[in-house]
Amino acid sequence: MIxxxxxxxxxxxxxxxxxxxxxxxxCLSESASSPLDKKPxxxxxxxxxxxxxxxxxxxxxxxxxxxMYGAFVSVISQLAERYGEPYSSFPVGMMxxxxxxxxGSGSLCGALNGSAALIGLFVKKEEDMKLLIDELxxxxxxxxxxxxxxxxxxxxxxxxxxxxxxxxxxISVTKWCKMSGNKTFSKQQKERCARLxxxxxxxxxxxxxxxxxxxxxxAHEFDDEVKTCRSCHTxxxxxxxxxxxxxxxxxxxxxxxxxx
Amino acid sequence: MIxxxxxxxxxxxxxxxxxxxxxxxxCLSESASSPLDKKPxxxxxxxxxxxxxxxxxxxxxxxxxxxMYGAFVSVISQLAERYGEPYSSFPVGMMxxxxxxxxGSGSLCGALNGSAALIGLFVKKEEDMKLLIDELxxxxxxxxxxxxxxxxxxxxxxxxxxxxxxxxxxISVTKWCKMSGNKTFSKQQKERCARLxxxxxxxxxxxxxxxxxxxxxxAHEFDDEVKTCRSCHTxxxxxxxxxxxxxxxxxxxxxxxxxx
Numbered sequence: 267m268i269x270x271x272x273x274x275x276x277x278x279x280x281x282x283x284x285x286x287x288x289x290x291x292x293c294l295s296e297s298a299s300s301p302l303d304k305k306p307x308x309x310x311x312x313x314x315x316x317x318x319x320x321x322x323x324x325x326x327x328x329x330x331x332x333x334m335y336g337a338f339v340s341v342i343s344q345l346a347e348r349y350g351e352p353y354s355s356f357p358v359g360m361m362x363x364x365x366x367x368x369x370g371s372g373s374l375c376g377a378l379n380g381s382a383a384l385i386g387l388f389v390k391k392e393e394d395m396k397l398l399i400d401e402l403x404x405x406x407x408x409x410x411x412x413x414x415x416x417x418x419x420x421x422x423x424x425x426x427x428x429x430x431x432x433x434x435x436x437i438s439v440t441k442w443c444k445m446s447g448n449k450t451f452s453k454q455q456k457e458r459c460a461r462l463x464x465x466x467x468x469x470x471x472x473x474x475x476x477x478x479x480x481x482x483x484x485a486h487e488f489d490d491e492v493k494t495c496r497s498c499h500t501x502x503x504x505x506x507x508x509x510x511x512x513x514x515x516x517x518x519x520x521x522x523x524x525x526x
Numbered sequence: 527m528i529x530x531x532x533x534x535x536x537x538x539x540x541x542x543x544x545x546x547x548x549x550x551x552x553c554l555s556e557s558a559s560s561p562l563d564k565k566p567x568x569x570x571x572x573x574x575x576x577x578x579x580x581x582x583x584x585x586x587x588x589x590x591x592x593x594m595y596g597a598f599v600s601v602i603s604q605l606a607e608r609y610g611e612p613y614s615s616f617p618v619g620m621m622x623x624x625x626x627x628x629x630g631s632g633s634l635c636g637a638l639n640g641s642a643a644l645i646g647l648f649v650k651k652e653e654d655m656k657l658l659i660d661e662l663x664x665x666x667x668x669x670x671x672x673x674x675x676x677x678x679x680x681x682x683x684x685x686x687x688x689x690x691x692x693x694x695x696x697i698s699v700t701k702w703c704k705m706s707g708n709k710t711f712s713k714q715q716k717e718r719c720a721r722l723x724x725x726x727x728x729x730x731x732x733x734x735x736x737x738x739x740x741x742x743x744x745a746h747e748f749d750d751e752v753k754t755c756r757s758c759h760t761x762x763x764x765x766x767x768x769x770x771x772x773x774x775x776x777x778x779x780x781x782x783x784x785x786x
């Protein structure tokens with residue numbers, strides 16, 4: 267463990283090497299030629315965090331900047347308090363854009379977008395980064411959420427759980443509202459999304475902790491239906507005419523009628 | 527215009543005020559209480575950029591880190607070369623996560639994710655940020671793309687255009703492949719996405735230039751079909767049971783059979 271309040275140069279100077287990905291205690295930076303390549307180190311070092319503390323922060327930060335902001339800040343703020351720079355200078359306010367699947371568009375769930383950004387920030391090797399994000403996304407698609415119970419809830423009520431079968435905000439939120447009988451944009455939906463952001467941030471920290479401890483292995487996989495679709499349509503298959511890893515029949519629901 | 531190579535503290539010290547959003551020549555920073563609130567300024571200042579130069583950069587940067595990275599770096603790198611910090615310290619490598627709709631998941635197009643992140647970084651007032659992202663997303667959904675012709679193409683071929691009707695990578699890519707007769711993950715598809723990233727980054731700079739010149743007005747709106755759907759399903763409507771702004775019938779294609 268390093269001491270607190272090191273400067274950016276002290277943390278990320280020409281001390282170490284960047285090979286794949288690193289934790290604060292073991293490795294550091296790199297250097298190259300253009301202004302952006304001369305930046306003080308990428309990936310940024312990660313240090314083990316507590317999932318429960320991270321969840322509480324994400325829940326509370328959700329109120330300040332919504333889902334992507336909450337998930338992202340829950341992690342960066344802990345590292346900023348522990349080490350100062352460069353974490354304390356990250357312009358976290360930018361992450362407000364991810365709310366409601368990016369400016370309310372309903373695409374990628376903001377909690378997932380912010381969590382994937384964290385994984386991208388800490389894990390340099392693309393293959394590892396993808397494995398962690400794949401696991402996070404499959405967990406989100408297949409798990410009854412939210413499960414997090416806040417210490418000081420904004421809305422002190424029992425929040426029903428649902429399985430989204432989708433990483434898209436539009437589907438995740440709409441399914442939950444339909445199942446629970448709540449309207450979109452209601453205080454119940456906002457509370458559900460705040461707790462979901464807490465769950466997602468905690469899961470992200472679990473995955474990062476495992477990765478940097480050399481203990482990560484995927485616990486989720488595509489379900490059988492998706493595997494069947496992918497056997498014909500994805501990269502290297504017969505048709506190779508589709509791109510993506512999202513659950514198929516959540517949108518392609520009418521395929522059974524005339525599909526092989 | 528400020529001189530080059532100012533330090534982060536010089537640019538973002540206690541000189542100015544942050545009211546809504548700002549350009550380098552007119553306003554600067556703010557201060558507050560927690561470690562992250564003490565960060566050296568948010569939003570980051572924007573300065574007018576050339577769309578064509580931005581497009582060329584996004585196209586070339588696409589090769590280094592894919593779509594989200596290409597779109598984001600095309601802008602940050604120009605400001606880093608012009609002003610140094612804080613732009614030159616942004617850990618741009620994190621943006622690789624957005625490739626293929628986030629780790630290949632096929633959700634939000636990475637070029638849009640990176641461009642929305644830029645808008646989030648420069649535009650503080652949430653209402654303005656959303657208006658700019660809405661316009662970018664509608665432009666992307668409704669426009670024949672790609673139109674950008676690279677100076678030094680990686681693949682020197684005529685690239686067909688298509689209208690995606692969607693901000694999702696899965697649909698945008700799959701529709702283009704189907705229309706053009708190319709396979710996903712082919713060199714043609716990669717070239718199409720590199721040029722699309724260039725178009726998207728150029729459009730983002732056009733929007734930011736207009737916003738900071740006080741000249742922005744939306745040129746795109748929901749099509750009539752989407753307006754009809756939203757009249758019953760979105761916030762404040764009779765049912766208020768859906769969230770999102772994406773084109774509806776691109777997924778809800780079988781609604782005509784039994785829908786009012």
